[in-house]
Amino acid sequence: MLSFKEYYDKCKKIYSDKFNEFDIFDKVNLHIFNPNDAGNEISVPDNYLKLIDIISKKISDKIEKNKGTVSEQLYIGVHDFSDIEELNLLGNHFTKQMEKKVYESYAIVDHLHIYRSICTEKKKLSSWLWHNDNSVNEQLKIMVYLTDVDGKSGPLNTLVKNNLPLKLKSSKISPDNLGQPKFLGSRVPDEFISMAKSSGWEQYPIKGDKGTYILFDQNMIHKATIPKHGKHRDVLIFNFRPYHKNVKNKMKFVKSMGYGGDVKTFSTDIN
Ligand SMILES: [Fe+2]
Numbered sequence: 615m616l617s618f619k620e621y622y623d624k625c626k627k628i629y630s631d632k633f634n635e636f637d638i639f640d641k642v643n644l645h646i647f648n649p650n651d652a653g654n655e656i657s658v659p660d661n662y663l664k665l666i667d668i669i670s671k672k673i674s675d676k677i678e679k680n681k682g683t684v685s686e687q688l689y690i691g692v693h694d695f696s697d698i699e700e701l702n703l704l705g706n707h708f709t710k711q712m713e714k715k716v717y718e719s720y721a722i723v724d725h726l727h728i729y730r731s732i733c734t735e736k737k738k739l740s741s742w743l744w745h746n747d748n749s750v751n752e753q754l755k756i757m758v759y760l761t762d763v764d765g766k767s768g769p770l771n772t773l774v775k776n777n778l779p780l781k782l783k784s785s786k787i788s789p790d791n792l793g794q795p796k797f798l799g800s801r802v803p804d805e806f807i808s809m810a811k812s813s814g815w816e817q818y819p820i821k822g823d824k825g826t827y828i829l830f831d832q833n834m835i836h837k838a839t840i841p842k843h844g845k846h847r848d849v850l851i852f853n854f855r856p857y858h859k860n861v862k863n864k865m866k867f868v869k870s871m872g873y874g875g876d877v878k879t880f881s882t883d884i885n
Pocket residue numbers: 741745746747832836
């Protein structure tokens with residue numbers, strides 16, 4: 615099977631004759647967009663804030679009525695969102711932006727994770743501990759805040775220096791050679807974090823009003839945090855990958871948090 619780099623190079627050639635040799639790992643870092651700013655590199659559809667309002671109400675409704683949701687220790691995931699048409703509009707818009715401005719190839723939304731971080735005393739685990747996803751380098755995410763996120767509502771935390779996040783390159787070469795992550799289970803040990811902090815990396819919580827959207831490389835070191843009492847945080851996370859075909863509906867293959875397979879890799883089969 616093709617390596618991820620070979621596959622992505624093919625995708626770029628299919629998209630344009632102006633093949634551009636760049637490394638996606640170097641190109642994408644952490645990009646936080648305020649929807650009220652003009653000229654954002656990644657644009658939003660018309661009436662974006664209204665769209666976010668509609669989506670957040672529909673998500674809230676599902677969570678409050680337990681419709682198509684699954685409760686986990688630290689969050690409530692929305693597994694069934696097929697009836698929220700507005701998500702298709704948003705996903706298609708963002709993917710087209712990613713194709714043109716980021717990938718320079720066709721792309722799709724492979725996964726859409728929607729969840730509410732909840733206030734709880736339960737033990738922190740998985741994404742609530744410092745980690746990098748060790749996803750394929752070509753997998754990128756846009757996270758959209760569906761609620762206002764201040765320091766108390768469970769912001770995503772990263773480590774930054776000179777406005778750049780601390781990233782670890784993926785160990786994954788190809789679907790049949792996934793390598794070994796730098797750290798077991800991709801959990802970053804406390805000693806590593808302390809060392810990074812003493813060399814000038816600062817913990818940076820990403821705050822932002824409802825509608826803030828964040829493009830990031832999931833191989834940056836990050837962690838989710840638990841909201842304080844009386845607060846919660848709702849998010850959409852679009853997980854993109856390059857694709858070798860120009861599919862009309864970029865959300866055609868989207869999978870929810872209920873997907874049982876490995877979300878941190880993808881097939882490079884070109885047929
Ligand atoms: Fe993560």
